[in-house]
Amino acid sequence: MAASRDKPNDSRRGVQFTKTAAKAIADTVRIVQAGDRNQPLMGGRGSAYASSLYLSKTSAAWTTGTKATLTLYVGDGGSEAASSGDTVEAWNYVGTLPSGVWVVLARANASFYLASFDFTGLPSYSATKQQVLGHAANGGLAWIDTTACS
Numbered sequence: 001m002a003a004s005r006d007k008p009n010d011s012r013r014g015v016q017f018t019k020t021a022a023k024a025i026a027d028t029v030r031i032v033q034a035g036d037r038n039q040p041l042m043g044g045r046g047s048a049y050a051s052s053l054y055l056s057k058t059s060a061a062w063t064t065g066t067k068a069t070l071t072l073y074v075g076d077g078g079s080e081a082a083s084s085g086d087t088v089e090a091w092n093y094v095g096t097l098p099s100g101v102w103v104v105l106a107r108a109n110a111s112f113y114l115a116s117f118d119f120t121g122l123p124s125y126s127a128t129k130q131q132v133l134g135h136a137a138n139g140g141l142a143w144i145d146t147t148a149c150s
Contacts, residue, residue: 027088031107034072034086053115054088054105055080062097062114064139070105088112096140098123 017025034054056070072086090105090112097103097114101121105112119125123136124143136142 030086031088034074034083052107054107054112056088056090056103056105058097058099058101058103060099061140062092064092064094064096067091070103090114095135096138097121098140 055073057073058068058070060068062068067089069087069089072083072088073080074083075081088105092114094114094117097117098121102118103114104116106115107113119133120127122133122141122143124145125131126143126145130146130148131143132146133141134144
């Protein structure tokens with residue numbers, strides 16, 4: 001019996017995690033804790049992820065095709081507050097956004113993606129003008145004033 005304890009595959013030895021695996025587990029725990037605990041968990045490549053959307057705000061310009069680290073916000077509508085250090089890395093395939101824009105993130109498989117954002121936070125927005133959304137010279141999104149034709 002004593003010899004079996006020394007075997008590498010002996011289940012009584014415990015489990016050793018790599019640094020990458022430990023980080024993935026910690027990230028998953030943070031995500032689940034930040035999500036709606038009343039929602040069922042859904043499987044994603046052998047792991048469990050909260051199935052909900054996440055609210056955040058850009059803290060710097062976020063270029064299309066890049067990943068950014070964003071702080072998650074919690075609270076009811078109108079009283080949102082930054083969570084205590086809960087951050088995620090998310091991909092932006094929508095358009096370049098300036099700093100300070102509210103964004104909605106969605107989780108797909110093991111990654112976060114920009115799903116929507118506050119269009120009024122884009123450059124040149126005016127609530128008193130008729131405008132269309134287009135792209136600026138820097139490749140980002142911007143509001144463009146229109147002229148009425150008669």
